[in-house]
Amino acid sequence: KAGVTQTPRYLIKTRGQQVTLSCSPISGHRSVSWYQQTPGQGLQFLFEYFSETQRNKGNFPGRFSGRQFSNSRSEMNVSTLELGDSALYLCASSSDGYSTDTQYFGPGTRLTVL
Amino acid sequence: QKEVEQNSGPLSVPEGAIASLNCTYSDRVSQSFFWYRQYSGKSPELIMSIYSNGDKEDGRFTAQLNKASQYVSLLIRDSQPSDSATYLCAVPANQAGTALIFGKGTTLSVSS
Numbered sequence: 001k002a003g004v005t006q007t008p009r010y011l012i013k014t015r016g017q018q019v020t021l022s023c024s025p026i027s028g029h030r031s032v033s034w035y036q037q038t039p040g041q042g043l044q045f046l047f048e049y050f051s052e053t054q055r056n057k058g059n060f061p062g063r064f065s066g067r068q069f070s071n072s073r074s075e076m077n078v079s080t081l082e083l084g085d086s087a088l089y090l091c092a093s094s095s096d097g098y099s100t101d102t103q104y105f106g107p108g109t110r111l112t113v114l
Numbered sequence: 115q116k117e118v119e120q121n122s123g124p125l126s127v128p129e130g131a132i133a134s135l136n137c138t139y140s141d142r143v144s145q146s147f148f149w150y151r152q153y154s155g156k157s158p159e160l161i162m163s164i165y166s167n168g169d170k171e172d173g174r175f176t177a178q179l180n181k182a183s184q185y186v187s188l189l190i191r192d193s194q195p196s197d198s199a200t201y202l203c204a205v206p207a208n209q210a211g212t213a214l215i216f217g218k219g220t221t222l223s224v225s226s
Contacts, residue, residue, distance in 0.1 A: 042202075100165065
């Protein structure tokens with residue numbers, strides 16, 4: 001099976017712009033989670049989708065949003081970009097969405113905000 | 115808000131030694147615990163999960179869980195230079211779903 005794929009892999013934006021990141025989970029997986037990784041804060045949970053419904057949301061401002069499509073692919077959007085949004089954004093998928101499931105991470109999207 | 119604490123390291127061990135990585139968590143109701151490994155420039159990959167008190171062994175890796183002390187550890191026996199990476203401890207954010215709360219990770223360096 002193909003792994004989790006994320007596009008684009010690298011992105012450079014300027015402050016105030018918005019950005020959309022895409023994640024395709026492993027075939028058959030229904031749960032997709034998004035994480036932000038920075039050197040200072042580490043890996044922080046953004047949100048989780050299961051069967052097109054947002055099931056959990058981390059402690060991030062409303063500028064961060066996401067959605068999941070019927071084929072389980074997911075997108076996240078960040079509006080009004082700030083310098084502090086520069087980070088590696090990781091997507092992870094799991095099969096059944098249980099807390100004991102193994103999560104498989106994609107390669108990430110490196111976002112740089114200038 | 116759950117918290118997961120790890121020593122950031124770096125933890126340096128010689129090749130062939132045992133590396134011991136520790137993690138404490140704040141929530142007494144957590145039932146699942148995960149250890150992820152992340153090589154520099156790569157994404158995290160799961161190496162061990164543990165759900166019951168005691169030890170769980172998988173090859174050179176042993177996870178140890180003590181729920182009463184809210185403590186989980188990872189032992190790596192016969193450490194190899196290829197084990198040099200950042201090790202992340204994680205617990206579920208809640209019982210419904212796959213959202214994980216991660217520690218900031220311990221960087222392990224194995225010298226040959």
